[in-house]
Amino acid sequence: MSTVGPRSRAPRRTATTGLGGEQVEGRQAVRELLLADRRATREIWLAADLDPAPVLDDIRELAAEARVVVKEVGRGKLDAAARTDAPHGVLAFARPLPEVPVEELLGGGRGPAPFLLLSDGITDPGNLGALLRSAECAGVTGVILPKHRAVHITPAVTKAAAGAVEHLPMAVVGGLPTAIRELQQAGVQVVGLDERAERTVWDLGVGDGPVALVLGAEGPGLSRLVRDRCDHLVRIPMTGRLASLNVGTAGALACFEVARARHSLG
Amino acid sequence: MSTVGPRSRAPRRTATTGLGGEQVEGRQAVRELLLADRRATREIWLAADLDPAPVLDDIRELAAEARVVVKEVGRGKLDAAARTDAPHGVLAFARPLPEVPVEELLGGGRGPAPFLLLSDGITDPGNLGALLRSAECAGVTGVILPKHRAVHITPAVTKAAAGAVEHLPMAVVGGLPTAIRELQQAGVQVVGLDERAERTVWDLGVGDGPVALVLGAEGPGLSRLVRDRCDHLVRIPMTGRLASLNVGTAGALACFEVARARHSLG
Numbered sequence: 001m002s003t004v005g006p007r008s009r010a011p012r013r014t015a016t017t018g019l020g021g022e023q024v025e026g027r028q029a030v031r032e033l034l035l036a037d038r039r040a041t042r043e044i045w046l047a048a049d050l051d052p053a054p055v056l057d058d059i060r061e062l063a064a065e066a067r068v069v070v071k072e073v074g075r076g077k078l079d080a081a082a083r084t085d086a087p088h089g090v091l092a093f094a095r096p097l098p099e100v101p102v103e104e105l106l107g108g109g110r111g112p113a114p115f116l117l118l119s120d121g122i123t124d125p126g127n128l129g130a131l132l133r134s135a136e137c138a139g140v141t142g143v144i145l146p147k148h149r150a151v152h153i154t155p156a157v158t159k160a161a162a163g164a165v166e167h168l169p170m171a172v173v174g175g176l177p178t179a180i181r182e183l184q185q186a187g188v189q190v191v192g193l194d195e196r197a198e199r200t201v202w203d204l205g206v207g208d209g210p211v212a213l214v215l216g217a218e219g220p221g222l223s224r225l226v227r228d229r230c231d232h233l234v235r236i237p238m239t240g241r242l243a244s245l246n247v248g249t250a251g252a253l254a255c256f257e258v259a260r261a262r263h264s265l266g
Numbered sequence: 267m268s269t270v271g272p273r274s275r276a277p278r279r280t281a282t283t284g285l286g287g288e289q290v291e292g293r294q295a296v297r298e299l300l301l302a303d304r305r306a307t308r309e310i311w312l313a314a315d316l317d318p319a320p321v322l323d324d325i326r327e328l329a330a331e332a333r334v335v336v337k338e339v340g341r342g343k344l345d346a347a348a349r350t351d352a353p354h355g356v357l358a359f360a361r362p363l364p365e366v367p368v369e370e371l372l373g374g375g376r377g378p379a380p381f382l383l384l385s386d387g388i389t390d391p392g393n394l395g396a397l398l399r400s401a402e403c404a405g406v407t408g409v410i411l412p413k414h415r416a417v418h419i420t421p422a423v424t425k426a427a428a429g430a431v432e433h434l435p436m437a438v439v440g441g442l443p444t445a446i447r448e449l450q451q452a453g454v455q456v457v458g459l460d461e462r463a464e465r466t467v468w469d470l471g472v473g474d475g476p477v478a479l480v481l482g483a484e485g486p487g488l489s490r491l492v493r494d495r496c497d498h499l500v501r502i503p504m505t506g507r508l509a510s511l512n513v514g515t516a517g518a519l520a521c522f523e524v525a526r527a528r529h530s531l532g
Contacts, residue, residue, distance in 0.1 A: 032508070085351075134515050139505030167507045202526055239405035239525060241433045242298070249400050249518045252511075256519055259505060260468055 018172040019145075021097035021153040021165055025087035027055045032163020034062035039095040039166075041068045045081070047089030048072045059090065083155040097153055100169045102179060105142035106186050106210075114188060114210045115258060117251070118144045120176055120226045121217035127248040129160025131215070134252035136164035138259040143170045144179055144212075177225045180214070184231070188212050192222050192230035193254050195244065200237040201257040208262040215251045284438040285411075287363035287419040287431055291353035293321045298429020300328035305361040305432075307334045311347070313355030314338045325356065349421040363419055366435045368445060371408035372452050372476075380454060380476045381524060383517070384410045386442055386492045387483035393514040395426025397481065400518035402430035404525040409436045410445055410478075446480070446495045454478050458488050458496035459520050461510065466503040467523040474528040481517045 024033050033041060044063055050056060063070045078091055107114050117135045122128045132143065158165055173179040180190050188210040193201075214230060216222035227233065236250050245253075290299050299307060310329055316322060329336045344357055373380050383401045388394045398409065424431055439445040446456050454476040459467075480496060482488035493499065502516050511519075 036507070130512060130515065133508065134511060136506040136508050137502075137504050137511050162508065162512075164506075164508055202529070236403075236522070237525070237529065238403050239529075240402040240430075241302070242399065242402050242429055245400060245403050245518075246396060246428075249396065249515060252515045252518065253522055256502070259503070263468070263503065263505075 018147055019097040019099050019153050019170060021158055022094055023083060023155045024092040024094055024158050025082055025084045025090065025155050026159040026162070027053070027059070027088055027090050028162040029159050030090050030092045031055055031058050031062065032166045033092055033094055034059065034066060034068070036163070036166035037066065039098060041066065042093040042095070044068055044070045045073045045078055045091040046070060047075045047078045049075055050089045056090070084159045087159070097165060097170065100142070100171050102144065102171045102173060102182060105144065105169060105171055106183075106188070107141070112139075112141065113208060113262075114212070115139055115141045115262065116144060116183070116188065116212040117142075117255065118176060118179070118212055118214040119146070120214055120222050121146065122215060122247060123217055124247075125154050125156035126160045127218060127246065129157040129162075130248035131251040132157070132161040132164040132168060134248065135255050136168050138252070138255035139262070140168065140255060143168050144176070145170060145172050146176045147172050147174055176214070177229055180212075180226065180229045183212050186210070189232070190214060190230050191232045191234060191254075192216075192227055193235070193250060194222055194227060194233040195235050197233035197235040199232070199234050201234045201254050202237060204232065204234050204257060204261070206258060206261050211258055213251070213254050213258065215247060215254075218247050284413060285363040285365050285419050285436060287424055288360055289349060289421045290358040290360055290424050291348055291350045291356065291421050292425040292428070293319070293325070293354050293356050294428040295425050296356050296358045297321055297324050297328065298432045299358055299360060300325065300332060300334070302429070302432035303332065305364060307332065308359040308361070310334055310336045311339045311344055311357040312336060313341045313344050315341055316355045322356070350425045353425070363431060363436065366408070366437050368410065368437045368439060368448060371410070371435060371437055372449075372454070373407070378405075378407065379474060379528075380478070381405055381407045381528065382410060382449070382454065382478040383408075383521065384442060384445070384478055384480040385412070386480055386488050387412065388481060388513060389483055390513075391420050391422035392426045393484060393512065395423040395428075395430075396514035397517040398423070398427040398430040398434060400514065401521050402434050404518070404521035405528070406434065406521060409434050410442070411436060411438050412442045413438050413440055442480075443491045443495050446478075446492065449478050450497070452476070455498070456480060456496050457498045457500060457520075458482075458493055459501070459516060460488055460493060460499040461501050463499035463501040465498070465500045467500045467520050468503060470498065470500050470523060470527070472498075472524060472527050477524055479517070479520050479524065481513060481520075484513045
């Protein structure tokens, strides 16, 4: 029930793909890593001083099933290896997240219509992770990230995503404008979230066909070329005094608007 | 253009009310503190090494108008006084947030119908702050917090709320079940968010009358008595593999569902 693995230090990282994700921190994130079983887990570290919790029992049981080594390590050693502020005593070393081609996200007519999420340069790892978590809950079927901005799935992203990165197929592309063209040629309606848009997400009416939501960076929003290429631009209707929502929250609201449309028509 | 104030150390804190909020950290939060002008600001500290930014210009201008002392302090001193991880070089000392009675939140028939948010024990400051920010953007008119659980508006709540606490009237009550009765007697429909509910927020149909949303703690959700007293229980419809949304995100989705109903009927 155990594999041969390094005993006294963190496993060496494998060559990274564009996505990353090799170091997984936090209880939910590690449990979903094992549950999804999309990539091999090399080793799991649990702090020796953890109080019992159902999620820890799940992790131990899933690890035993998958023959993954589980080590109890001192808190100091775990925190030294951790790359987020609060790994909550649980850390896993895994193969990088698999990268899929954009064509695969289009589904080839099988399964539900594609519901894609595109990040146009979201830079804060907490925001990107939170957004991925909400997107997965809303039924997003795939994610497209640009190679040169905000792409790597860091431990902070993985942790905030609470396991969503294990379930969401993700593609990395050279440029988002080109990817948008490709999606449009495949019949996908591309909707950009833009706080200056005239229409709101409530008026969107995308129906239940293939759709892609594009979210811009915190602050500047969508880049010029991406904005120009979108089929629709919509905003979240704001009725308070504050000028803006958190980008993760705005994205969650947009994702669930699409989910609602697909639900009522699907 | 300046008031007499302590020069070399952080102003003494005044006696706290139930709400707190005396120390405000982060650029958006401090700007909104000055913009809202609901309470006196004693002093503002800016790190001496800050790069120019429009939000900092806003803060300096609003402070000058309000005759609030602005001090440039060393980064080490500012970070030592800060109570959040990332004050982003801006810190304000202010009077505590004003507490309002529940009756005032009911509006007495003036203005828009009350749209209230009740926290049934949300404990994570980041979640509570993010929720308050979203709630303000959705048009929530008042917040009710229980005295004995998760009530104090800490610097971390204030910062995550990005200024929402300055605009949202807040009441503190001895017990939430009693407050719910009081709201119901005043004609407010009370809606609890509960992941085990049969109905979803999409089927809610609260219309544009007085409404209160109740959100439970991370993990356990609504407490038994609170759940029993709600007029409706609804859940966010989940279509992915993950079991749960972040409580701040779930709350944002519920708030904007109410906003949508009020918008389409109002």
